[in-house]
Amino acid sequence: MTTPTPSPRPRGTLYLVPAPLDFGCSEQAPLTDVLPAGTLQQAAQLQHWIVENAKTARAYLKRIEEHVPLCQPLQAMQMVELPREVHKVGDHAGQKTSATKGAKNATPKRTDPPAFDPRSLLRPALDGHDMGLVSEAGMPGVADPGSSIVRAAHQLGLRVVPLTGPISLLLALAASGLNGQSFAFIGYLPQDDSARANALRMYEAHARKTGQAQIAIETPYRNAKLWQACLQHLQADTWLSVHSGISLPTARSQSMSVKSWRKQGEECPMDGKTPAVFIFGC
Amino acid sequence: MTTPTPSPRPRGTLYLVPAPLDFGCSEQAPLTDVLPAGTLQQAAQLQHWIVENAKTARAYLKRIEEHVPLCQPLQAMQMVELPREVHKVGDHAGQKTSATKGAKNATPKRTDPPAFDPRSLLRPALDGHDMGLVSEAGMPGVADPGSSIVRAAHQLGLRVVPLTGPISLLLALAASGLNGQSFAFIGYLPQDDSARANALRMYEAHARKTGQAQIAIETPYRNAKLWQACLQHLQADTWLSVHSGISLPTARSQSMSVKSWRKQGEECPMDGKTPAVFIFGC
Numbered sequence: 001m002t003t004p005t006p007s008p009r010p011r012g013t014l015y016l017v018p019a020p021l022d023f024g025c026s027e028q029a030p031l032t033d034v035l036p037a038g039t040l041q042q043a044a045q046l047q048h049w050i051v052e053n054a055k056t057a058r059a060y061l062k063r064i065e066e067h068v069p070l071c072q073p074l075q076a077m078q079m080v081e082l083p084r085e086v087h088k089v090g091d092h093a094g095q096k097t098s099a100t101k102g103a104k105n106a107t108p109k110r111t112d113p114p115a116f117d118p119r120s121l122l123r124p125a126l127d128g129h130d131m132g133l134v135s136e137a138g139m140p141g142v143a144d145p146g147s148s149i150v151r152a153a154h155q156l157g158l159r160v161v162p163l164t165g166p167i168s169l170l171l172a173l174a175a176s177g178l179n180g181q182s183f184a185f186i187g188y189l190p191q192d193d194s195a196r197a198n199a200l201r202m203y204e205a206h207a208r209k210t211g212q213a214q215i216a217i218e219t220p221y222r223n224a225k226l227w228q229a230c231l232q233h234l235q236a237d238t239w240l241s242v243h244s245g246i247s248l249p250t251a252r253s254q255s256m257s258v259k260s261w262r263k264q265g266e267e268c269p270m271d272g273k274t275p276a277v278f279i280f281g282c
Numbered sequence: 283m284t285t286p287t288p289s290p291r292p293r294g295t296l297y298l299v300p301a302p303l304d305f306g307c308s309e310q311a312p313l314t315d316v317l318p319a320g321t322l323q324q325a326a327q328l329q330h331w332i333v334e335n336a337k338t339a340r341a342y343l344k345r346i347e348e349h350v351p352l353c354q355p356l357q358a359m360q361m362v363e364l365p366r367e368v369h370k371v372g373d374h375a376g377q378k379t380s381a382t383k384g385a386k387n388a389t390p391k392r393t394d395p396p397a398f399d400p401r402s403l404l405r406p407a408l409d410g411h412d413m414g415l416v417s418e419a420g421m422p423g424v425a426d427p428g429s430s431i432v433r434a435a436h437q438l439g440l441r442v443v444p445l446t447g448p449i450s451l452l453l454a455l456a457a458s459g460l461n462g463q464s465f466a467f468i469g470y471l472p473q474d475d476s477a478r479a480n481a482l483r484m485y486e487a488h489a490r491k492t493g494q495a496q497i498a499i500e501t502p503y504r505n506a507k508l509w510q511a512c513l514q515h516l517q518a519d520t521w522l523s524v525h526s527g528i529s530l531p532t533a534r535s536q537s538m539s540v541k542s543w544r545k546q547g548e549e550c551p552m553d554g555k556t557p558a559v560f561i562f563g564c
Contacts, residue, residue, distance in 0.1 A: 016456050016457060029320075030320065032318055032319040032320060033318055033319070033320030033321075033446070034318050034320060034446045035318050035446075036314055036315055036316050036317050036318050036319075037314040037315070037318075037319065038311075038312065038314055038315030038316060039315075139452065139453075139456045140456060141455070141456040141457075141458075141459070141462045142452050142455055142456050142462040143462060143463060144462065146456070146462075147456075147458075147459050147460065147461065147462050148459070149459075150456070150457065150458065150459035150537075151459030151460075151521075151537065152459075153459070154459055154523075154535075154536065154537040154538060155538075159535075160457045160459075160535050160537075161457070161533060161535070162453040162454070162456045162457040162528070162529075162535070164315070164316045164317075164446075164447065164448045164453065164529055165446065166446045167449055167452045167453075169452065170421065170424050170449045170451065170452050171421075171444040171446065171449075172444070173423070173424055174298050174421045174422060174423040174424050174428075174429075174432070174444045175298060175423075175432065175442045175443070175444040176423075176429075176432065177423070177429050177430070177431075177432035177433030177434075177435070177436055177442075178429065178433075179429065180423040180424040180425060180426065180428075180429050181425060181467075181469050182466075182467060182468065182469055183466070183467050184464075184465070184466040184467075184494065185463075185464060185465050185466075186464065187463050187464055212466065239433075241436075246444070247444075247446055251443060253436075253441075253442050253443070253444075254436065255432075255433065255436040255442075256436060256437075
């Protein structure tokens with residue numbers, strides 16, 4: 001009698017699990033307003049997680065449990081946090097982005113060693129378990145940490161499946177009336193007044209030359225600063241679109257020319273606590 | 283006795299209604315896999331529609347009706363189609379985009395008169411009715427017609443609310459492991475072989491200089507052409523990520539260096555019928 005050779009254990013799938021955008025906001029949207037049943041059901045099936053923040057990830061799973069039973073008690077979930085350095089500087093820290101460093105002289109440091117080995121976090125998937133990747137709010141890997149994990153998953157030959165949920169950047173772009181056929185996400189603008197003004201002018205010139213809409217974000221408490229800088233430094237006939245609390249019941253989207261915004265007075269239409277998206281172009 | 287002055291009629295809201303991405307694909311995903319209950323419920327409440335194609339919009343509403351009762355029979359819906367010229371050339375036709383014309387010399391023709399008056403289609407909203415805007419697949423206004431309607435809605439002072447659903451470009455970006463902190467959607471590349479090669483090299487140079495991930499799409503029957511061009515013209519250590527049928531059960535995402543793709547052989551991983559997203563960068 002011969003023992004049959006064991007077939008190789010199938011590998012797990014890495015699911016990218018979008019999270020609602022209301023973390024830290026005063027008002028929560030019902031989870032089913034912004035997450036499909038398919039996303040909730042798949043998330044509830046996962047026992048192994050890579051998360052930006054364990055506390056908020058658990059709170060999120062509790063909210064999911066109100067709609068779909070979890071496959072096992074919350075305490076029994078295996079949850080590892082992304083290393084702190086990824087939170088702070090992002091997954092592509094070795095690359096100077098045009099948003100932060102000015103496009104002209106930016107050169108990615110493509111030889112920088114990775115700050116941690118993301119493959120080690122994917123061990124459960126190599127052992128056959130499906131895994132979930134979740135950030136604090138929104139889609140992991142899009143204006144949020146996570147892409148280093150995704151890249152490592154591809155390198156290990158794992159299947160990667162993004163689940164549908166709210167992606168504020170493109171919800172805002174759709175609601176802006178600006179050019180959805182050509183656009184760029186430029187991230188955060190510089191904090192220094194003069195550098196911010198220069199960056200705005202540079203991106204505006206590019207937008208006006210090419211038609212490409214420019215999408216920026218800001219830490220909520222600096223919303224008013226960026227808002228004032230846009231009104232001060234962008235040209236009168238450039239369109240400026242601002243979006244606050246996208247996908248929340250209090251969501252507000254407004255688009256008009258800089259000239260029209262100026263006429264309206266300079267009261268910032270966003271508060272200093274709710275995440276906002278800024279889009280400008282022609 | 284004096285007649286009270288009538289208060290101004292409240293204006294309707296323009297809802298941007300995402301549609302599933304499986305139109306024309308061999309396999310359909312259940313609607314609840316990719317659309318939140320909130321989106322389905324809101325869409326089912328709307329009687330007035332601006333649509334890219336009335337036939338597919340009705341088919342979509344029929345699918346919604348399997349989950350949520352419509353507010354009135356399908357035949358009684360008021361539905362107007364976007365003018366054909368918007369389908370063909372997009373809403374920002376007056377603007378040469380970097381994707382189609384080459385970034386260097388492109389100058390938006392910002393004085394071109396609009397080909398039609400999008401405000402006329404919004405009459406029901408001015409009369410107090412909520413309206414829905416829906417494209418054939420995906421999010422209206424993002425790589426799809428609709429932004430001229432959205433812009434007109436802002437000009438008329440209407441509230442614009444984007445509903446959550448699958449947005450293939452950013453689902454693909456999240457699943458690519460490429461740079462989600464800085465990215466550009468460059469649309470369709472030129473069809474001519476030599477122009478396509480030049481465009482690829484130009485965008486690749488920009489990606490390598492700035493770290494910005496480049497997202498392109500192609501008409502499905504030309505997927506293989508673009509795929510071959512990427513393998514031929516991109517540098518060996520550039521990352522190339524391809525995504526086919528995003529949000530469908532058959533979805534496939536693969537990311538690796540051009541060198542690794544070349545080693546695998548040149549069989550195109552996408553068929554000629556399913557929409558695909560191409561992303562490259564470092």
